[in-house]
Amino acid sequence: MSDKPYRILISRLSAIGDCIATLPMAAAIKAAMPNATITWAVSCAARQLLEICPDVDRVISVPKRYLRTPSDLMAMRRQLRQQPFDCVLDPQSLTKSAALGWMSNAPLRIGFAKPRGRELAPWMNTVSVDSDPDLHVIDAQAELLRPLDIVPGKPQFNLNIPDDVSRWAKQHVTETVGDPNPVIMNPGAGWDSKMWPAERFGQVAAWLRNEHKIPTLIVWAGQRERELAEQIRQVSDGAAVLAADTSLVQLAAVLKHTKLFLSSDTGPMHLAVAVGTRCVTLHGPTRPELSGPYGPEHLSIQKARFDGTSRQRRSADNWSMRAIEVVDVCAGLTQMLSRSSRVAA
Structure with a gap:
């Protein structure tokens, strides 16, 4: 030192x-x-x-x-x-x-x-x-x-979320879904090739309610993600609820109040990791071992790997994401929920 x-x-x-x-x-x-x-x-x-x-x-x-x-x-x-x-x-x-x-x-x-x-x-x-x-x-x-000559130890993400934002997030999550620890999902992605179909997110949310009695909160940013979130809500028959429009700091606070976070390889996923939230992530044109959630406490799902240049992977359609079926995601969530149940016991 x-x-x-x-x-x-x-x-x-x-x-x-x-x-x-x-x-x-x-x-x-x-x-x-x-x-x-x-x-x-x-x-x-x-x-x-x-x-x-x-x-x-x-x-x-x-x-x-x-x-x-x-x-x-x-x-x-x-x-x-x-x-x-x-x-x-x-x-x-x-x-x-x-x-x-x-x-x-x-x-x-x-x-x-x-x-x-x-x-x-x-x-x-x-x-x-x-x-x-x-x-x-x-x-x-x-x-x-x-x-x-610096040899880092375990990666640290030091974010000092203001107390008033933390209080707001806890209240917002509880009042919005009636549960202080729902599953949170985000349907967005920086590349279209990293998008998983919104209707499949909705089917997963309905399954979570029917099989595990767990509500889903959808976080979003911008008009496009809001429209995707609304599609998810409709397909889920109300099992999923839209969160409020949030800043990144507010989103960080919201992500601390969840059983699990579900998304593709996207910014909110990295933010969930940074605040200590366990993730289930979906990958097609990106490799989870390179850019997925860091650490063994998370679960990444990839059914088809698309190798190519960054430009090719960015400009492709989402065929490699569509290879991931709803049943694959439900199985992953069941595995992760089982882990948390054993820890709680």
Whole structure:
């Protein structure tokens, strides 16, 4: 453990789930170097979570297309050089993330070598770390700390949810479904290829009520997910109920009040993991051992694996998700509910 002051920039701009999966990096730095000052550059809604993370001292908002707008580019350069950095960590390792480190003029800029490092990132960073492509994203990002002589322990997701938000979440969940610990599901995904059919979510919710007397709460964000949530409610014949529109911080608090969380590979899944909620996750175009819920307490279901480039997997339809049947998910939920019953006993 070092007491040396150190100014570090984490350049993890997007997406929400990936930013959440990077939180253990900040925790490991603070554990090894308590006097380090950590600044995080972000361009998505994950900023809300970074602002309640005690391991992050400062957050810089980056315009999503800053590299294409000269005025934004120059503004970012000025901001990054106002407070010099000793080190930049680039877990995203794309041109847009590596360029921030390069513009900061930090003497040490650590990112991934190929294939995790893509585009111009391996040339813009001063140290390129080789990483096993079969490592989970959280374990891979821990390897970026090797040049700093930091050996992380068990990943920690430190989020200080405000007490008033926690109280609201407990009340909202109980009043909405009549149960303080329902199953919570989220039908959304960043890629259409990662979407599981809404009617199947609805059938699972009806099964949970009929077989286990457990209600379902649907969390959602944006108009599209709201429409999917409404489809789920209708198919479930009222067994599933829509949650309120929430911020990410409110969602984190809501996710703490659940027996299980069910979703595809998406941001709310990573948030559920971060707050200690057990997950059942559905995978098609992504590999659960690489980007699924971290830890043995979760269960991932994959019936068809779609191998291809990131672009190909992103642009595909959801055939690999449709390979997962309702019976597969019900069996997984039964297994997980049985585990919790044994623990309670």
